[in-house]
Amino acid sequence: MTENDTSTVRDWLRGIEVFARQLPEFVTGQAPAEPVELFLRWLADAVDAGVPDPHAMTLSTVDEAGDPDARVLILKDVDSSGFRFAGHASSPKGVQLTGAPRAALTFY
Ligand SMILES: Cc1cc2nc3c(=O)[nH]c(=O)nc-3n(C[C@H](O)[C@H](O)[C@H](O)COP(=O)(O)O)c2cc1C
Numbered sequence: 667m668t669e670n671d672t673s674t675v676r677d678w679l680r681g682i683e684v685f686a687r688q689l690p691e692f693v694t695g696q697a698p699a700e701p702v703e704l705f706l707r708w709l710a711d712a713v714d715a716g717v718p719d720p721h722a723m724t725l726s727t728v729d730e731a732g733d734p735d736a737r738v739l740i741l742k743d744v745d746s747s748g749f750r751f752a753g754h755a756s757s758p759k760g761v762q763l764t765g766a767p768r769a770a771l772t773f774y
Contacts, residue, residue, distance in 0.1 A: 702746050709773075717774075724772040725751065727762040735762060741773075 690711070698704050712720035719740075726736040737759060743750040749771055753759055763769060 702744055725759060726770040727759055728766050729762050730765050
């Protein structure tokens with residue numbers, strides 16, 4: 667499959683299986699009050715299910731122009747005070763977080 671196969675890329679993407687397995691039900695009323703407790707439960711489920719690199723996460727930030735940026739990092743620690751990762755302060759993510767100290771984390 668190449669980018670030039672424009673007539674078939676869409677069909678190819680639509681043909682890739684998604685949600686092939688049974689998805690667990692999420693009953694909000696039974697969720698723990700603390701989000702970190704729920705997160706750790708889900709992460710443990712992912713480890714048990716053999717999800718590769720389940721502690722890999724996408725860290726999204728914005729640059730000084732407000733343009734979004736994102737990259738994959740490994741989660742180093744988490745508790746009620748927040749999620750921790752390691753990276754160089756001089757890297758683009760470090761510079762962006764210094765200028766705009768807000769971020770989104772996405773786990774699959
Ligand atoms: C599975 C995986 C885990 C990674 N973990 C880290 C990490 O923990 N810390 C880090 O600085 N970069 C990590 N990287 C590299 C980052 O994705 C990224 O390329 C790098 O940090 C530079 O990002 P930046 O230029 O946006 O600052 C990882 C990459 C992959 C694919």
